[in-house]
Amino acid sequence: MNSLSLGMNLFIIAAGLTLIFGVLRIVNFAHGAFYMIGAYVAFSILQLTGETNVGFALGVVGAALVMGVVAFFVERGLLARLYDKDHMLQLLFTFALVLIIKDIVKMIWGSGQFSISTPPALSGAVNLGISYYPTYMLFLLVTGPVIAIALWYAMERTRWGRVVRAARLDREMLSALGTDVKLVYSAVFVIGSMLAAIGGALAAPRSAVDPGMDALIIIDCFVIVVIGGLGSLAGSFVGALILGFLTIFGSFYLQEWVIVASYVMMVVILLVRPWGLFGKSDEERH
Amino acid sequence: MTSRPQLIFLLVMFALLAVLPFVGSRYFVELAVQVMIFSLFALSLNVLAGHVGAVSFGHAAFFAIGGYACAFFLTRWGWPLPLAMAGAVVVSAAASFIIGILCVRLNAIYFSMLTLAFSMLVWAIAIKWKPVTGGDDGFVGITMPQALTDPTNFFWFTYAVFAASAAALWVLSASAMGRAFVAVRENAVRASFLGIDTKRMRLIAFVIAGAFAGLAGCLLAMYVRGMYPTTAFWTQSGQVIIMVLLGGVHSFVGPILGATTLYLLETTTHQYTEYWPIVMGLILMVIVLVLPDGLVGLIKRLRPQRRA
Numbered sequence: 001m002n003s004l005s006l007g008m009n010l011f012i013i014a015a016g017l018t019l020i021f022g023v024l025r026i027v028n029f030a031h032g033a034f035y036m037i038g039a040y041v042a043f044s045i046l047q048l049t050g051e052t053n054v055g056f057a058l059g060v061v062g063a064a065l066v067m068g069v070v071a072f073f074v075e076r077g078l079l080a081r082l083y084d085k086d087h088m089l090q091l092l093f094t095f096a097l098v099l100i101i102k103d104i105v106k107m108i109w110g111s112g113q114f115s116i117s118t119p120p121a122l123s124g125a126v127n128l129g130i131s132y133y134p135t136y137m138l139f140l141l142v143t144g145p146v147i148a149i150a151l152w153y154a155m156e157r158t159r160w161g162r163v164v165r166a167a168r169l170d171r172e173m174l175s176a177l178g179t180d181v182k183l184v185y186s187a188v189f190v191i192g193s194m195l196a197a198i199g200g201a202l203a204a205p206r207s208a209v210d211p212g213m214d215a216l217i218i219i220d221c222f223v224i225v226v227i228g229g230l231g232s233l234a235g236s237f238v239g240a241l242i243l244g245f246l247t248i249f250g251s252f253y254l255q256e257w258v259i260v261a262s263y264v265m266m267v268v269i270l271l272v273r274p275w276g277l278f279g280k281s282d283e284e285r286h
Numbered sequence: 287m288t289s290r291p292q293l294i295f296l297l298v299m300f301a302l303l304a305v306l307p308f309v310g311s312r313y314f315v316e317l318a319v320q321v322m323i324f325s326l327f328a329l330s331l332n333v334l335a336g337h338v339g340a341v342s343f344g345h346a347a348f349f350a351i352g353g354y355a356c357a358f359f360l361t362r363w364g365w366p367l368p369l370a371m372a373g374a375v376v377v378s379a380a381a382s383f384i385i386g387i388l389c390v391r392l393n394a395i396y397f398s399m400l401t402l403a404f405s406m407l408v409w410a411i412a413i414k415w416k417p418v419t420g421g422d423d424g425f426v427g428i429t430m431p432q433a434l435t436d437p438t439n440f441f442w443f444t445y446a447v448f449a450a451s452a453a454a455l456w457v458l459s460a461s462a463m464g465r466a467f468v469a470v471r472e473n474a475v476r477a478s479f480l481g482i483d484t485k486r487m488r489l490i491a492f493v494i495a496g497a498f499a500g501l502a503g504c505l506l507a508m509y510v511r512g513m514y515p516t517t518a519f520w521t522q523s524g525q526v527i528i529m530v531l532l533g534g535v536h537s538f539v540g541p542i543l544g545a546t547t548l549y550l551l552e553t554t555t556h557q558y559t560e561y562w563p564i565v566m567g568l569i570l571m572v573i574v575l576v577l578p579d580g581l582v583g584l585i586k587r588l589r590p591q592r593r594a
Contacts, residue, residue: 025395027395027398027399029524078571078575081575082574082575085578086578087394087395088341088398089574089578091341091343091395091398092524092527092528092531092570092573092574093570093571093574093575095524095527095528095570096567096568096570096571096574097567098524098567099564099566099567099570100563100564100567100568100571102563102564103561103563103564103567104564106561107561215519215520215521219402219406219520222399222402222403223403226399226403230395257414259410259413259414260407260410260411260414263403263404263406263407263410264407266403266406267388267400267403267404267407270392270399270400270403271388271400274392274396274400
């Protein structure tokens with residue numbers, strides 16, 4: 001159960017990363033920093049509203065909105081200049097974002113550690129028949145699949161999703177057919193970043209909010225996205241579950257070596273199937 | 287990669303550095319040691335990033351491996367210094383050979399991701415393998431040869447290692463193999479038509495880069511008298527890429543210039559504010575957006591204008 005709710009929390013964040021990679025072909029190192037922004041904004045909103053249910057909901061929504069606005073300006077103002085450049089420059093651009101965001105967070109909120117308590121409606125535990133289980137963990141466990149289904153529906157069943165899938169396959173052709181590809185790119189980047197912020201806001205009650213929280217989550221997301229396949233949403237869902245299980249059950253058998261195990265898994269997948277369990281290799285793609 | 291103006295630059299630089307202990311204060315001597323260590327680290331990455339055009343996002347792994355190996359040999363096994371350093375370089379070369387075989391098969395993003403994964407693996411091992419690495423607290427209290435405890439002596443030692451390494455890498459860069467590396471970077475398909483085994487070239491470059499990074503790691507371990515897991519963390523790999531990029535990847539002296547500039551900026555910034563990362567981030571953003579050729583590219587661009 002713990003592994004499932006951890007996995008689902010990771011999925012929300014990793015889904016944003018893989019969405020951005022799938023369409024923009026950019027590995028976004030700043031995704032962890034976006035996650036951190038989400039947690040901090042939610043914290044500040046909760047400071048204003050007090051720790052109520054409504055406050056928590058506002059915190060999550062507010063985190064997503066603030067991040068969305070920031071992401072929009074970052075993409076339009078800066079990132080858009082790099083689309084036709086070397087992928088290394090794009091990677092370094094996102095690395096620069098990490099450094100800048102981290103310090104801005106420190107300037108605004110200081111380098112102390114904060115915590116958010118779970119909203120009243122979700123605190124306590126639920127009797128599941130076999131044992132009691134914290135309600136908040138159950139809540140996390142449900143939000144993952146809900147977001148997964150919403151994303152799947154948006155991608156596979158709506159006109160907007162068709163456009164995004166088309167942008168993933170062939171951006172020139174799509175633009176020749178009269179779609180504003182720039183707009184699609186902005187939208188995908190904004191939505192992907194908002195997912196990171198939502199993930200951060202939701203993760204805040206179960207972990208501490210501090211300026212170092214971005215550095216490891218981004219590597220976790222890389223592990224997930226690599227396992228599932230860069231750009232594959234279904235893959236990141238499965239990848240998140242695998243990492244969740246590995247982290248919780250691995251700690252029984254491997255104790256503290258579990259962290260090593262997750263990197264070994266990432267290495268092995270990259271060696272055997274660089275395009276991941278659910279991704280398609282470049283030969284299959286064309 | 288190599289040219290006459292660059293050679294002159296190098297000779298002048300080493301000449302000036304040699305004067306430093308006689309005129310500069312102890313502070314500058316120490317600063318120079320740090321700059322030389324990171325310049326060597328950046329130079330080693332450039333064999334990979336500049337010559338064969340494969341940007342590793344996990345180069346810090348070998349920096350850390352070299353440092354830990356040197357610390358371990360010196361302290362636990364009580365090896366004499368030359369043997370410990372040679373051993374550490376062999377260990378980093380062996381590690382980069384094994385990791386390199388696996389990495390050079392992949393291209394572009396996947397290469398970056400795999401090197402990143404390996405360096406995080408090294409980082410995780412450094413944290414967890416307490417009997418050898420000291421874990422989170424780091425490997426502290428390295429046994430040092432008595433002669434090197436004096437800062438001026440350590441300066442000369444670093445100077446000698448750095449100069450010898452730079453000379454070796456210069457010779458490599460100007461050699462037929464160095465040109466073959468560049469051919470692989472410019473056009474791998476055409477290079478392979480010319481009979482160059484591109485994978486083998488990339489692997490050789492990977493091992494050379496790893497070995498020299500390990501050597502730089504040895505120097506760092508002795509300089510700070512300890513070794514810490516953060517040396518292998520991905521942010522350290524990112525920092526060395528910034529150094530190389532700031533100087534310019536398509537030249538030999540670029541990484542030295544970049545490492546020096548970044549390091550001096552860092553120490554000056556620290557005197558005014560604790561917010562150094564944001565400055566580094568902004569520098570990186572400027573490079574990426576307007577100066578992709580780095581400082582060397584900027585100098586080249588400015589020169590013809592001055593003549594005209």
